Amino acid sequence: MPPASRKARAARSEATPDSQAAERALRRRAGRIVRALAKEYNAAECALLHDSALQLLVATILSAQCTDRRVNMVTPALFARYPTADDLADADPDELEEMIHSTGFFRNKTRSIMGACQRIRDDFGGEVPDNMDDLLTLPGVARKTANVVLGTWFGKNEGVVVDTHVFRISHRLGLAPRKNTSHTEQRLMALVPRREWTNFSHRVILHGRAVCDARNPKCRECTLESMCPKNGVEPPPGRVRTPGRRRAGRPASA
Numbered sequence: 001m002p003p004a005s006r007k008a009r010a011a012r013s014e015a016t017p018d019s020q021a022a023e024r025a026l027r028r029r030a031g032r033i034v035r036a037l038a039k040e041y042n043a044a045e046c047a048l049l050h051d052s053a054l055q056l057l058v059a060t061i062l063s064a065q066c067t068d069r070r071v072n073m074v075t076p077a078l079f080a081r082y083p084t085a086d087d088l089a090d091a092d093p094d095e096l097e098e099m100i101h102s103t104g105f106f107r108n109k110t111r112s113i114m115g116a117c118q119r120i121r122d123d124f125g126g127e128v129p130d131n132m133d134d135l136l137t138l139p140g141v142a143r144k145t146a147n148v149v150l151g152t153w154f155g156k157n158e159g160v161v162v163d164t165h166v167f168r169i170s171h172r173l174g175l176a177p178r179k180n181t182s183h184t185e186q187r188l189m190a191l192v193p194r195r196e197w198t199n200f201s202h203r204v205i206l207h208g209r210a211v212c213d214a215r216n217p218k219c220r221e222c223t224l225e226s227m228c229p230k231n232g233v234e235p236p237p238g239r240v241r242t243p244g245r246r247r248a249g250r251p252a253s254a
Ligand code: SF4
Pocket: 169, 172, 173, 211, 212, 213, 217, 218, 219, 220, 222, 223, 224, 225, 228, 229, 230, 231, 233
């Protein structure tokens, strides 16, 4: 569990009957959202091209502040040039920076990739570790990257990947307040069944790309429309949202 789970336990112990009922209602709505997304994006999977845990780890590091499409343009040549953790650990930093330049933040990413691969080589026998504690010791690897590797490659639901799409849409759907990614992950872990954590994040990411765009969410086309309070979403020009005139069945903001 993320570090603030003690706070969550304390909050639960102070919960009033009303807040417990609200939490149960939110869980039921989250369940409906999970099922609707599963129906809409049945075959959702990680968009980063990879053939191994190491490739997925490196691709995920490169995906920070960059599109998966751009990362996928860079990684085939990168993995051909440096096929193993050992190769990347001893890479020429200038050459590596040049190869990943177009993904942005290339100096930091080069440091992270080389540092992570040196640790994988020196402390983990050249294999990407398959548990959260060890993954978090790798330079440049935080919970988001660790969750991607554990969930997608190792099939372990240890947390929920909270990227920019998951963070934004969780808030719009009223599943988590717009605080920080750690808090959003805790709320999603509380609301979404564990077996769905990895698939749920893949599906929300697809939904963010296809429908719930950051600037222009297509609410009228959205499969989640009837379950979504649209927190923070401006109504389109010409449509003023009037308080108290919510459509029947529309849930209140959580
Ligand atoms: S109804 Fe609108 S805000 Fe809510 S998930 Fe769908 S597109 Fe996003």
